[in-house]
Amino acid sequence: MVDVSQHELVPEHTVLEEDELEEVLSEYDIDRTDLPKIKRNDPALPDEAEVGNVVKIVRDSRTTDQAVVYRLVVE
Amino acid sequence: MTEVDYDVSDDMIAVVEDTNLPRRLKDDVYEELEGRPDATVEDADELAKAVETRYVDTRVDPLDPVGTVSAQSIGEPGTQLTMNTFHYAGVAEIDVTQGLPRLIELVDARKTPDTPMMTVHLEDEYATERERAHEVVWNIEATKILALGDVSTNVADMRVQISLNRDTLEERMITPEEVAEIIEDELGVSTVQQGTEIQFGPEEPSYRDLLQLVEELRDITFKGIEDISRVVIRREEMDDGSEEFVLYTEGSAFGDVLEIEGVDASRTTCNNIHEIRRNLGIEAAREAIIEETNNTLAEQGLDDVNVRHLMLVADIMTNRGEIESIGRHGISGSKESVLARAAFEVTVNHLLNAAIHGEIDDLDGVTENVIVGKPIKLGTGDVDLRMGSIGSGSSGGGSGSQAD
Numbered sequence: 001m002v003d004v005s006q007h008e009l010v011p012e013h014t015v016l017e018e019d020e021l022e023e024v025l026s027e028y029d030i031d032r033t034d035l036p037k038i039k040r041n042d043p044a045l046p047d048e049a050e051v052g053n054v055v056k057i058v059r060d061s062r063t064t065d066q067a068v069v070y071r072l073v074v075e
Numbered sequence: 076m077t078e079v080d081y082d083v084s085d086d087m088i089a090v091v092e093d094t095n096l097p098r099r100l101k102d103d104v105y106e107e108l109e110g111r112p113d114a115t116v117e118d119a120d121e122l123a124k125a126v127e128t129r130y131v132d133t134r135v136d137p138l139d140p141v142g143t144v145s146a147q148s149i150g151e152p153g154t155q156l157t158m159n160t161f162h163y164a165g166v167a168e169i170d171v172t173q174g175l176p177r178l179i180e181l182v183d184a185r186k187t188p189d190t191p192m193m194t195v196h197l198e199d200e201y202a203t204e205r206e207r208a209h210e211v212v213w214n215i216e217a218t219k220i221l222a223l224g225d226v227s228t229n230v231a232d233m234r235v236q237i238s239l240n241r242d243t244l245e246e247r248m249i250t251p252e253e254v255a256e257i258i259e260d261e262l263g264v265s266t267v268q269q270g271t272e273i274q275f276g277p278e279e280p281s282y283r284d285l286l287q288l289v290e291e292l293r294d295i296t297f298k299g300i301e302d303i304s305r306v307v308i309r310r311e312e313m314d315d316g317s318e319e320f321v322l323y324t325e326g327s328a329f330g331d332v333l334e335i336e337g338v339d340a341s342r343t344t345c346n347n348i349h350e351i352r353r354n355l356g357i358e359a360a361r362e363a364i365i366e367e368t369n370n371t372l373a374e375q376g377l378d379d380v381n382v383r384h385l386m387l388v389a390d391i392m393t394n395r396g397e398i399e400s401i402g403r404h405g406i407s408g409s410k411e412s413v414l415a416r417a418a419f420e421v422t423v424n425h426l427l428n429a430a431i432h433g434e435i436d437d438l439d440g441v442t443e444n445v446i447v448g449k450p451i452k453l454g455t456g457d458v459d460l461r462m463g464s465i466g467s468g469s470s471g472g473g474s475g476s477q478a479d
Binding site for chain 2: 004036037038074
């Protein structure tokens with residue numbers, strides 16, 4: 001099986017801890033369901049990610065150095 | 076202290092790092108300072124502050140209709156795109172859909188592009204030695220019987236006769252025994268194989284069955300991937316000056332190709348955003364949408380469309396974890412408001428369905444408010460102005476409007 005995380009199009013995905021998540025949500029003043037979504041069967045998702053978790057994605061951005069985005073894992 | 080790769084003093088680093096600039100702009104400031112050895116810390120401070128002011132100025136204001144601006148910014152240059160499907164022999168003589176048809180294909184999120192293709196990068200010795208690179212080609216390109224030898228029908232004996240070409244077999248690394256075996260498996264007939272000659276025929280003598288067998292024989296893929304009809308191999312110079320072989324394919328089977336030995340699974344891409352989404356995930360698909368739309372515009376000399384607009388389009392298309400098209404069946408069709416949906420396409424159907432189901436429109440969006448003639452909640456339309464009659468020091472006064 002190919003390790004997709006090695007592909008240059010795939011940014012780094014990490015599962016966000018609950019307390020970090022609280023910080024993010026309060027910073028933006030949103031609910032976790034307001035976040036963009038990622039499917040549970042997404043090949044780039046870390047194995048330990050479960051539905052309801054939020055993954056932190058660090059992209060190499062075209063407009064700035066690095067961009068951090070979050071996605072909620074959905075079914 | 077942040078590590079900086081530029082030859083500037085620590086004090087300068089301190090003043091620049093203190094600003095609210097993104098990394099890239101900070102680096103630009105350092106580069107400028109580095110080029111002026113006689114610049115003082117005060118100069119550095121002034122420069123950094125000036126850049127910061129300009130940066131803050133050019134940021135999008137709150138309540139700016141970024142989507143509308145993006146639509147205009149892509150739409151206007153879009154009028155200059157080639158309207159007809161002009162195929163062109165670009166990289167390695169492979170036909171690729173260009174211009175407007177390609178752009179439409181992307182935002183419509185078509186399941187398969189008009190001209191699917193892959194760019195396959197190779198690793199290690201496969202990338203540097205032509206013979207090794209060819210091994211990969213034979214594993215990818217679909218090999219049909221006509222490429223391996225001649226097929227003839229002997230009507231008198233009701234037999235199909237194949238005479239294989241020994242050189243081609245050797246080159247493509249396939250033996251006559253393997254060919255015979257594949258034919259037996261696929262067609263369910265028993266074959267007689269002698270050297271490079273293979274013979275078989277229908278169980279009962281029947282002219283129709285014989286022709287049928289020949290037809291089916293032509294469709295069998297003996298080696299490689301069924302969907303890939305052609306592979307072109309090209310020697311290309313890489314960014315670092317080295318040269319390596321890159322394969323371009325007509326047709327795509329991204330998942331299958333990634334598994335083939337010799338293929339560099341970290342750089343190989345295809346132009347089907349759905350295949351990318353399936354094999355690499357939604358984030359890679361977003362990246363691919365930006366890359367593809369950007370390249371389509373750039374190829375037509377329209378690379379002055381700011382990439383932020385394309386990023387916004389890609390963000391919206393991938394927002395729900397799968398690729399959605401822009402338009403009636405995708406983003407616009409899934410809007411909350413009945414009136415907004417009805418204003419887009421197939422008005423009557425939307426209104427009728429809404430009436431049947433007793434839908435309620437909260438009038439939150441732009442379109443529905445334009446329809447009913449209320450101010451839209453964008454820009455100054457969503458700002459409530461409070462006139463300061465009671466002097467409240469520095470924060471009040473006429474100039475300060477506050478979002479409520």
